[in-house]
Amino acid sequence: MSFHQMTKIIGLNVADQEGFDAFRAARAVVGLLIASLGLYLGVTQGAPSIWAAIQYIAATPEKLQAVEYSAIAGAATGLGGMALLVMKKIDDKGLGLFIAIAGGMMAAAAVMSLFIPAIQTEGALMVALVATAAGYGVMTILDQTLPHEHPVAGAGLAGKERMRMALLMTIAIALHNVPEGFAVGASAGNLNGSSSTAFSIGLQNIPEGLIVATALWSIGVHKALAALAALATGLVEPIGAGLGVITADSWAMGTPASMAFAAGAMAFVVCNEMIPESMKMTGKIKTVYVAGVSTVFTALALGWMGA
Structure with a gap:
């Protein structure tokens, strides 16, 4: 009208x-x-x-190295985007399995590299528990208030709707990458923890980049541009890492609080975003088993790395 x-x-x-x-x-x-x-x-x-x-x-070399780690982890989204260049067809079930693997990796990283070191810090148990709840709560509020979309933009949608869904999904992935970078920066005081966190986040960023690139490709964006857009969503991670470094240094309990906050934020992404989407794409049983195996193997790898 x-x-x-x-x-x-x-x-x-x-x-x-x-x-x-x-x-x-x-x-x-x-x-x-x-x-x-x-x-x-x-x-x-x-x-x-x-x-x-x-x-x-x-x-400070340790702080700068943590930001560099986060930049490398963020750039891994570009690897996922580049995978699109050599793939002729993306199957939703296969993509769902990638998401389940990524969810397991992120869950292991949140617990072993962030939450456990935070609560083991002397005198920081209550601070870490509150910060974990705060991280989960903040991500819940952002999820409810900021416009975004999670499902992969399928061919059955109308042109404008597909464009909207793909763009909002790109915003969602970029938003999720901020607390991921924050997690790496918050653990800057422990380079083993920082490197292992960045490693696990980088691994799960690969399927995230594939999701973004696939969504953009589905609405007619050229594969190369879709891959570049996927890379761009990961480049916000150094910003989050910088915020994590500064927050961790701002008060005595800053490091455990920041790590626990990031753990809570990552837990929200796994529980509310990645696992439900994987279940819709591949089914509940496959998602549970694949995510479980991914969590165990990632936990073993992080333990071997000294996280």
């Missing part, structure tokens, strides 16, 4: 419509001024703070 038709229904005349047009124009001007002010403050106030944070992280 057009704006003109709506005004007729509610009894507005032409003069009223002109008033609404003037109001909308004024609102656009005010919005532009607010956006300009925000951009000015971001450049003058935000840029120096960001630069100071970069210098702070770069001054």
Whole structure:
């Protein structure tokens, strides 16, 4: 229904419509001024703070290495996107198994590399438990409030709907990568834990990248561009790692709290996103067994690495 038709229904005349047009124009001007002010403050106030944070992280080899680990783990989404270049057909059942494997890897990393070291820190048990619950809760709120979509964009959807679903899925994957990077940064004080966390996250980022690339390809995006988009979703992880490093250093219990928070966030992604989606694609039994085996083998690998 057009704006003109709506005004007729509610009894507005032409003069009223002109008033609404003037109001909308004024609102656009005010919005532009607010956006300009925000951009000015971001450049003058935000840029120096960001630069100071970069210098702070770069001054400590352990912190810088944790951010580098997160960048490598994030780049693994590009590997998943590149897999699309050599695959002629993506089967939903096979993709669901990839998701189950990734979920098992993430579950093992959350428990062994983040939660257990956090609660074992002297005097940090209650802080770690509260932080874990907070991480799960924050991700729940984000999941409920931010627009995103989880299922793979299938061929049966209309063009516009497929575009919307694929783009929202890309946003969802990028959003999930922030706490993953945060997890690596939060464990910067323990390079063994940081490297093992980054390793497990990098492994599960490969099927995530394949999901993004497949979704974009399904709506007509060229395979190469779809692979680049998948890579881009992982490049937010160093940002999350930087936040994790700074948070861990900001107070005495910062490291265990940050690690536990990231563990809770990752637990939400596994329990509420990855496992349910895998079940829908491949079935409950296969998902449970594959995710279970993946968890056990990843836990053994992390234990061997000293996580």
